[in-house]
Every structure is written in C-alpha cells, then in structure tokens.
Amino acid sequence: MTGETERREAAEQLALTLVGAGMQRMGARALAAFLFSDKDSLTAGDLADELGVSAGSVSGAIKMIVQMGLIERIYVAGSRREHFRMRDNAWTTLYSRQHSVVDDVLSAVERGVDAVESGPAHDRLVDMRDFYTFLLSEAPALVERFERLRAEQRRGESRP
Amino acid sequence: MTGETERREAAEQLALTLVGAGMQRMGARALAAFLFSDKDSLTAGDLADELGVSAGSVSGAIKMIVQMGLIERIYVAGSRREHFRMRDNAWTTLYSRQHSVVDDVLSAVERGVDAVESGPAHDRLVDMRDFYTFLLSEAPALVERFERLRAEQRRGESRP
DNA sequence: GCGAACGTTCAGAAATTTCTGAAGACTGGA
DNA sequence: TCCAGTCTTCAGAAATTTCTGAACGTTCGC
Numbered sequence: 001m002t003g004e005t006e007r008r009e010a011a012e013q014l015a016l017t018l019v020g021a022g023m024q025r026m027g028a029r030a031l032a033a034f035l036f037s038d039k040d041s042l043t044a045g046d047l048a049d050e051l052g053v054s055a056g057s058v059s060g061a062i063k064m065i066v067q068m069g070l071i072e073r074i075y076v077a078g079s080r081r082e083h084f085r086m087r088d089n090a091w092t093t094l095y096s097r098q099h100s101v102v103d104d105v106l107s108a109v110e111r112g113v114d115a116v117e118s119g120p121a122h123d124r125l126v127d128m129r130d131f132y133t134f135l136l137s138e139a140p141a142l143v144e145r146f147e148r149l150r151a152e153q154r155r156g157e158s159r160p
Numbered sequence: 161m162t163g164e165t166e167r168r169e170a171a172e173q174l175a176l177t178l179v180g181a182g183m184q185r186m187g188a189r190a191l192a193a194f195l196f197s198d199k200d201s202l203t204a205g206d207l208a209d210e211l212g213v214s215a216g217s218v219s220g221a222i223k224m225i226v227q228m229g230l231i232e233r234i235y236v237a238g239s240r241r242e243h244f245r246m247r248d249n250a251w252t253t254l255y256s257r258q259h260s261v262v263d264d265v266l267s268a269v270e271r272g273v274d275a276v277e278s279g280p281a282h283d284r285l286v287d288m289r290d291f292y293t294f295l296l297s298e299a300p301a302l303v304e305r306f307e308r309l310r311a312e313q314r315r316g317e318s319r320p
Numbered sequence: 321g322c323g324a325a326c327g328t329t330c331a332g333a334a335a336t337t338t339c340t341g342a343a344g345a346c347t348g349g350a
Numbered sequence: 351t352c353c354a355g356t357c358t359t360c361a362g363a364a365a366t367t368t369c370t371g372a373a374c375g376t377t378c379g380c
Contacts, residue, residue, distance in 0.1 A: 010275040014268040021261045022182045025368075035288065036272060038279045044327060054370050059328055080378060081326065086284060091291040101181045108174040112196060115170040119198045124246060128195065131251040134306045142302070146294045185338075204357065214340050219358055240348065241356065 011036040026053065027068075030061040034071055034086050041074055041083035069093040092143045099139055106132050171196040186213065187228075190221040194231055194246050201234055201243035229253040252303045259299055266292050 011032040018028035033050050034042060042050075048058045062084060065071050070090045076083045087093060109132070112125045171192040178188035193210050194202060202210075208218045222244060225231050230250045236243045247253060269292070272285045 006275040007272075007281075010268070010272040014265070014272055017265050017268040021265055035284050036276065036281050038281045040280070045325095055327070056329075056371070057369055060369085063328090091288055095291075095295070105174070105177050105181055108170070108177040112167075112170040112174055115166040116196065120200075121167075121196050121198045124195050128251055130310065131255075131306060134309065135255070135302075138302060138305075142295075142298060145298075146291060149294065150290065215357070216341070216359080217339055220339085223358090 007036055024061075024064065026051075026057050026061040027064040030058065031065050031070060034065075034084070041076065041085040043079075043081040043083055045081065069097055092146065095143060096139065099136055102132050102136055106136070167196055184221075184224065186211075186217050186221040187224040189213075190218065191225050191230060194225075194244070201236065201245040203239075203241040203243055205241065229257055252306065255303060256299065259296055262292050262296055266296070 012029070014035070015025075015028040015032040018031065019025050023031075029051050030047055033047055037050075039046075044055065044058045044062060047062070048055050051058070062071070066073070066084070070086060070093070071084045072087045074083050074085055106129060109125055109129045113122065113129060116122045116125060172189070174195070175185075175188040175192040178191065179185050183191075189211050190207055193207055197210075199206075204215065204218045204222060207222070208215050211218070222231070226233070226244070230246060230253070231244045232247045234243050234245055266289060269285055269289045273282065273289060276282045276285060
C-alpha cells in the first residue's frame with residue numbers, strides 16, 4: 001500500500017513491541033527484518049546493512065532467533081554466504097518451545113510441593129502446578145486445531 | 161516434608177527459574193515468598209526481613225506483582241500495616257493478562273499488514289496475525305475448561 | 321596452497337536495569 | 351497538632367546486559 005519508509009517504520013515499530021514483550025532488542029529487530037523482507041532469504045551482511053549495526057551484533061541476533069526456531073539456514077546454489085529465512089511454521093514452533101520454559105518452572109514448583117508440609121503454602125503450590133500442567137497438556141491440541149483451521153481456509157481460497 | 165532450610169531453598173530455586181522465564185529478580189523473589197508462606201498475609205516489612213533487602217526494593221516488587229494481578233491488598237483489623245496475599249485465581253488471571261501483551265504485538269503486526277504491498281512479506285505478516293488472533297480467541301475457553309475441571313475435582317474430593 | 325570474502329568470537333565500552341538508602345508523605349492515636 | 355510507624359519516591363551506585371570492533375577461523379575459487 002505504501003513506500004519503503006512506511007515499511008521500515010512498521011518493522012521498527014513491531015520490533016519495539018516485541019522488546020516490550022520481553023524479547024532482546026537486536027533479536028527483535030532482526031526478526032522484524034525477516035518478516036518485512038520480500039527477498040527469499042537474507043544473509044548476515046544484508047541484515048547488518050539493513051539494520052545499520054556491526055557484524056558481531058548480527059551474528060548474535062541470528063544465533064538467537066535460529067535457536068528460537070523462527071528462522072532457518074538455507075543453502076543457495078552459487079552463493080558462499082549463509083542465507084536465512086523464516087520457517088514456515090515459525091509461530092506454532094515458538095509457541096511450543098515456550099512451553100519448555102513452563103516445564104522448567106513446573107519442575108521448580110514440584111520441588112516446592114515436596115519441600116513443604118501440607119498447609120496453605122502447599123495448597124498454593126499445588127494450585128500453581130495444576131494450572132500449568134493443564135496448559136501444557138492442552139497446547140498440542142490447540143496447535144493442531146489451528147493447523148486444521150488454516151488448512152480449511154486454504155482449501156476454501158483455492159476454489160473461489 | 162522437611163525443614164525451613166529446604167523451604168527457603170525451594171523458594172529461591174523457583175524465583176531463579178522465574179527469572180530465567182523473563183521475570184524481574186525482585187518480583188520473582190517476592191512472589192516466591194508469598195507462594196511459600198503459611199501466613200495468611202505478608203506486609204512489606206515481612207518481605208524485607210524474609211528477603212534481606214531494602215524497603216525500597218520491596219515497595220517496587222510489590223507494586224509489580226500487584227499490577228500483574230498475582231497478589232492483592234487485604235485489610236487486617238487492628239493493623240496499620242498493609243497486608244498482601246496471593247489472589248485465589250492468580251494463575252488464570254496472569255494467563256489472561258499476558259494476552260494483552262499479545263494484543264499489542266497484534267496491533268503492530270496489523271500495521272505492518274497495511275503498510276506492505278502484497279507479496280512474501282505481506283503473506284508472512286498475515287500468517288503471524290492469524291496465529292496470534294487464534295490464540296487470543298481460544299484463551300477464554302481454555303481458562304473456562306480448567307476451572308470446570310478443577311471444580312469437578314474439588315467435588316470429587318469432598319465426597320470420597 | 322594462497323588470497324579474498326564472510327562469519328564468529330571476545331574483551332572492553334556503552335547503555336540499561338536494578339538496588340539501595342535517605343528523605344518525604346501518609347495514617348491513626350494521643 | 352504532634353508523633354511514631356509504615357510505605358513510597360528518587361537520585362545515584364552497582365550490577366548486568368548489549369553492542370562494537372578488531373582479531374581470528376573457514377570456505378571456496380583460483
């Protein structure tokens with residue numbers, strides 16, 4: 001709908017929001033660059049130019065969002081450089097991985113449940129454990145439902 | 161099951177895990193103190209003693225976890241101090257509030273969808289929007305399901 | 321092998337966050 | 351009104367995180 005300036009601004013705006021949501025600054029900016037790029041893939045050098053930061057920063061940012069499962073390396077014939085692009089199922093992947101953080105919390109809560117005699121504190125810890133256990137148990141079905149829904153939408157679009 | 165030392169250790173362990181999950185240090189320690197306490201309520205002074213930190217730090221930590229919806233102020237007859245305790249539905253509340261962060265992200269994504277001509281970037285942004293919109297739409301039903309489940313469990317326990 | 325193009329690592333600089341302690345504000349009792 | 355107890359605020363100190371730039375690998379073409 002608009003020009004390059006608006007695109008950049010929207011990208012930076014999204015990056016800022018992600019930082020507000022707890023993401024690291026450079027990782028968020030790099031992610032936004034991937035989201036908003038019409039190229040098939042970006043290299044570390046592309047990112048450094050686009051974001052105006054050092055190669056070192058880019059290296060760290062890429063490492064982070066690769067390990068979050070949001071981008072992946074792809075091999076481009078005839079290019080020696082490392083190309084990256086967003087993964088197809090980036091968001092459902094991210095959602096699932098975030099639950100491993102919940103797993104860690106749950107382990108710590110479990111330890112608390114064991115360490116505390118029955119009483120108010122014990123009950124509170126059990127409540128916390130029960131809720132997050134429930135969340136974990138429901139997550140896969142949620143993702144599955146989303147994917148089914150999306151598949152249906154796609155079918156619907158292709159025969160209009 | 162054990163003594164005061166184990167309880168403290170389990171509390172500090174949980175606090176550390178929460179920090180790893182992105183929570184602020186002092187807020188996490190205060191929250192753990194509430195979780196692991198058998199008292200009906202804690203005052204700012206109690207917390208400062210328990211955690212061994214300044215009144216200023218405690219003030220900030222309490223403000224934070226109140227605003228997260230995890231603890232609430234209660235009025236204790238005959239005491240001039242401010243008493244706090246964990247809220248009954250702390251975890252479902254937290255889960256729901258976290259989604260207002262998602263709301264912010266969605267707004268930024270929406271802006272991106274508008275700012276970008278159709279093409280790969282546009283498609284990517286639409287994908288992202290669709291997933292998080294789906295998550296938001298499913299959250300209330302998820303919480304409701306949990307509460308129904310818990311209510312059933314409680315009924316089961318009371319007539320054994 | 322050699323050299324050039326890229327990427328990574330890491331020590332230190334810069335920026336940011338977090339904590340403290342002192343000063344101040346509020347509350348209820350005398 | 352004054353006072354004592356309690357909590358909040360805020361400037362600056364301390365700790366932590368983040369970024370840079372230079373040195374070091376790696377890889378590929380020649």
